[in-house]
Amino acid sequence: MSNRTALPSWQSLQLLAKNIQGVHLKQLFSDDAERFERYSIAIDGLLFDYSKNLITPEIHEQLLALAKDVNLIEWREKMFRGERINFTENRSVLHTALRQRADNPFMLDGENINQAVHTELKKMSVFVEQVRSGAWLGYDNQAITDVVSIGVGGSNLGPQMATEALKPYADDRLNVHYVSNADGVQIHQVLARLNPATTLFVVSSKTFTTSETMTNARTALAWLNAATDVEGAVAKHFVAVSSNLTKTAEFGIDSANVFAMWDWVGGRFSLWSAIGLPIALYLGFDTFTELLAGAADADEHFFNTELSQNIPVIMALLSVWNTSFLGAKAQAILPYDQTMHMLPAYLQQAEMESNGKSVTFAGDSVDYTTVPLIWGMTGINGQHAFYQYLHQGTTIVPADFIGSIEPSVAVGHHHQVLMSNFFAQTQALMNGVDANEVRAALGKKGLSDTEIEQLVAHKVHQGNRPTTSIILDKIDARGLGRLIAFYEHKIFCQGILLEICSFDQWGVELGKGLASNIEAELATNNIVLGHDSSTNGLVNYFKQKRTI
Numbered sequence: 001m002s003n004r005t006a007l008p009s010w011q012s013l014q015l016l017a018k019n020i021q022g023v024h025l026k027q028l029f030s031d032d033a034e035r036f037e038r039y040s041i042a043i044d045g046l047l048f049d050y051s052k053n054l055i056t057p058e059i060h061e062q063l064l065a066l067a068k069d070v071n072l073i074e075w076r077e078k079m080f081r082g083e084r085i086n087f088t089e090n091r092s093v094l095h096t097a098l099r100q101r102a103d104n105p106f107m108l109d110g111e112n113i114n115q116a117v118h119t120e121l122k123k124m125s126v127f128v129e130q131v132r133s134g135a136w137l138g139y140d141n142q143a144i145t146d147v148v149s150i151g152v153g154g155s156n157l158g159p160q161m162a163t164e165a166l167k168p169y170a171d172d173r174l175n176v177h178y179v180s181n182a183d184g185v186q187i188h189q190v191l192a193r194l195n196p197a198t199t200l201f202v203v204s205s206k207t208f209t210t211s212e213t214m215t216n217a218r219t220a221l222a223w224l225n226a227a228t229d230v231e232g233a234v235a236k237h238f239v240a241v242s243s244n245l246t247k248t249a250e251f252g253i254d255s256a257n258v259f260a261m262w263d264w265v266g267g268r269f270s271l272w273s274a275i276g277l278p279i280a281l282y283l284g285f286d287t288f289t290e291l292l293a294g295a296a297d298a299d300e301h302f303f304n305t306e307l308s309q310n311i312p313v314i315m316a317l318l319s320v321w322n323t324s325f326l327g328a329k330a331q332a333i334l335p336y337d338q339t340m341h342m343l344p345a346y347l348q349q350a351e352m353e354s355n356g357k358s359v360t361f362a363g364d365s366v367d368y369t370t371v372p373l374i375w376g377m378t379g380i381n382g383q384h385a386f387y388q389y390l391h392q393g394t395t396i397v398p399a400d401f402i403g404s405i406e407p408s409v410a411v412g413h414h415h416q417v418l419m420s421n422f423f424a425q426t427q428a429l430m431n432g433v434d435a436n437e438v439r440a441a442l443g444k445k446g447l448s449d450t451e452i453e454q455l456v457a458h459k460v461h462q463g464n465r466p467t468t469s470i471i472l473d474k475i476d477a478r479g480l481g482r483l484i485a486f487y488e489h490k491i492f493c494q495g496i497l498l499e500i501c502s503f504d505q506w507g508v509e510l511g512k513g514l515a516s517n518i519e520a521e522l523a524t525n526n527i528v529l530g531h532d533s534s535t536n537g538l539v540n541y542f543k544q545k546r547t548i
């Protein structure tokens, strides 16, 4: 028995999970007229409704008891104080420090990191203004028109997701493009449309050693060098965001053009740092500041709200309830907003790279399921793709529905169409349709009894599928900042509840190391024999058939 499963609250929840089998959400709603009020939280700018989850007052109470039993509040304080809670990498976890106000000194290892953060923000704002105003000139004295952000994982997903989400607020000063994949087709397609004299590259890599990013950065450098031999061109067209000044210097980037990253910010939590530079270049520094302010609102809520009203705490408890106790294997993220189309991919990395693990703090194997597979797509499009599976598949997939009161861009009655689907889907997933309702509906259409009985089983929807609804006032910079920071805190709480070290990613390192060995093997045509027979076979097949 692990630390977690031995807890009294864990054991009570196991029992409650057994007892809730066969209970229908529809019943819980008809038994309690106050259910929505009881299980929803409204704060400035956002409503969080978790009443369509399979919980009762007793389950709710035991979930909160679990949060207490695992000392969630103490862990929250430890994180905030800068204790090295990322203990496998011996690092503090202080992405919250990136969005604190300037007048809040915070000492870490003898350094006022608040001051360091604000010095960097100032440097970013000056640079953003220079580029956006046209004062920053390229090698032949033309202003910059296009920014190409090169990075991968946490150095790409956050900025690209936010750029997409906030596109309706962009002016036409600059275009921004993202290149993340080592597949050359991506950078080829981006560069084919650009003019080297007016293009600025932002190379974002905390380590400045990530193979995909360095491969793309070298291709970008060669493209620039092929266009000009003007001395000092690189300094005018390349900036970096990194904590590795040695590597940025080796690459040839002027140290004045390097924006800092710190080891106490994890890649997947870094969009608030200079990793967010492409967002600021595209949308202006004021919008970036609003994004930070939204995240600071969420921090304030997370750090100062009692557990029962604390949105990220409840989000984490629901995830643990649905996954570790009720057996859900997946979690859908369904934004009803086209601009949020990258949110599922962003949250995939944030949650799965953080908590997709199977040992406890002490390194023992867990005896419970940790986090679900995160996937999703924007509504309404997903409705015409995989919702069939959500409604009638054999696996129950809890889903987060995310929408807004006001659309980012108002076009006719589109927003009503969109949001009516949002509400209808959560209702349908909860209620379902039973056999009697199907019979009655088909009877009204005039079908014979035989025809009806042939169809009934196919048209029954069991319902009882849990959903959580998050409605923002608007998907603007402040709202997005709040939403993302809530998910970040949810992930932290999940890690503590499940006794998972959320801030390392050793599972990603293994493949990286192997790929670099195989890359060296692909550089020659020699037959490879050193791997297992499948890997040898695949590598040799590739080498024998390639023509370039």
Ligand SMILES: O=P(O)(O)OC[C@H]1O[C@](O)(CO)[C@@H](O)[C@@H]1O
Residues within 6 Å of the ligand: 152, 153, 154, 155, 204, 205, 206, 207, 208, 209, 210, 213, 266, 267, 268, 353, 505, 508
């Ligand atoms: O910023 P870097 O050092 O290039 O790393 C990129 C990404 O690679 C990972 O280590 C693994 O995907 C992420 O955690 C990180 O965000």
